[in-house]
Amino acid sequence: MFSQSFLCSDFSSLSKPPRFFSDSSSSAITTLSSTHFPPLSFRSSFASPRIKQLEGQRETRKNFPSFLCFSVDSTMSAWDGEDPRVRDIKTKIRVIPNFPKPGIMFQDITTLLLDPKAFKDTIDLFVERYKNRNISVVASIEARGFIFGPPIALAIGAKFVPLRKPRKLPGEVISEEYVLEYGKDCLEMHVGAVETGERALVVDDLVATGGTLSAAMNLLERAGAEVVECACVIELPDLKGRERLKGKPLFVLVESH
């Protein structure tokens, strides 16, 4: 059960728990519905009893999305003593139940990106940690890693190296296969992107089982780089991804159980 709900701002005045994307009377949906809209594709179902449904609340501030509400597990309150920026970042991450398949609680960072201050704080927290550590490479995993890696690279003066699914990178590549729950996948990096001895950071939005991070680390190490640390916005610690990183340190801002 939830001991508290982390809400976006201005909800202290609400007298009842908000609901998230409920029925058509929700103000979040009807605000945007207009004659211009084709039927919306509504993929998420909210059958999970674990999730308290929160209603999108109309928000009068210009740049603030009206739909941005959710609740988080009470164990995240362990982070209450942390940097206040982290607490705010946590509140901006939206959880979508049963995506991409039933039983999965998807951590949606797109809502974090809609808050310029929270997005900047996210980047700042990484930059503060990694500047002046002689890191010359920031590598990120397609596609959400591409959102966080480049700003960090720019701020610390490192090169940015995209790690991609097969056949996306146009030049000569090295490939690393890794195991999925069912089957395998492959991650690629351009030959020549990193040089022997460079110090590298791997950045992604989230670490779950650690499979993709591990593949990323292998690619960099095969090219002769030294992986200094892996950095993610969110960790799902129950999936023990940390143990798959061959002893390399993992730094995250937010845990979600």
Added chain:
Amino acid sequence: MASDLPQGDDRIAKIASSIRVIPNFPKPGVMFQDITTLLLDPRAFRDTIDLFVERYKGQDISVVAGIEARGFIFGPPVALAIGAKFVPMRKPNKLPGEVISEEYTLEYGADVMEMHVGAVQAGERAIIMDDLIATGGTLCAAIKLLERVGVHVVECACVIELPELKGRDRLGDRPLDRTSCLEGIPGTAIEGFEPYVDGGRKRGPGAIDEVWCSTSPVSLESGQGDQGSALGAFGF
């Protein structure tokens, strides 16, 4: 005018020279413009972002939309620097929440672009960013998605344009900006790039008049942080 920005010309030339061309990718006859080599040069990458930031800050732009996946590399740094939100535009079934979709045509077949419901509000001013504009199909789809929810698309901004594919014409009357322009002759490997001078005003008939160099010289003093970059003003 580009000539009013002595630094501008120099930066564009270096950016253009850092872009690698890979012939016959993804299929024979295509000269693929590879921006990953630009990303390996921190100074060139920073200059690329700076050029966009200098253009868009102070323009009351609250939304930067980026098209998956290479648009995700250039959009967020620009959004962060100008204080705008970043909105990813994605292929189908990637965005987890409720979405609106726009179909667009490819050379063979069609594709679909999606955006989260609620990401933007009517009346917001937006720019759309991608690494490259070719036929303009994806940019067009992105424009339509944003306009459907009442957003004003101020400009489309790309690092590279392939002018012979006339993508600009598909944007209608919406302006397009790009930092460097490759005058590619299809099927020929380009050794060096010739960035457009004079703001690209020597474009062919029917081309949209570019706004790129029509503004007064950018005052870098407001944007210059410790690192001498527009990004520096925002703590980067």
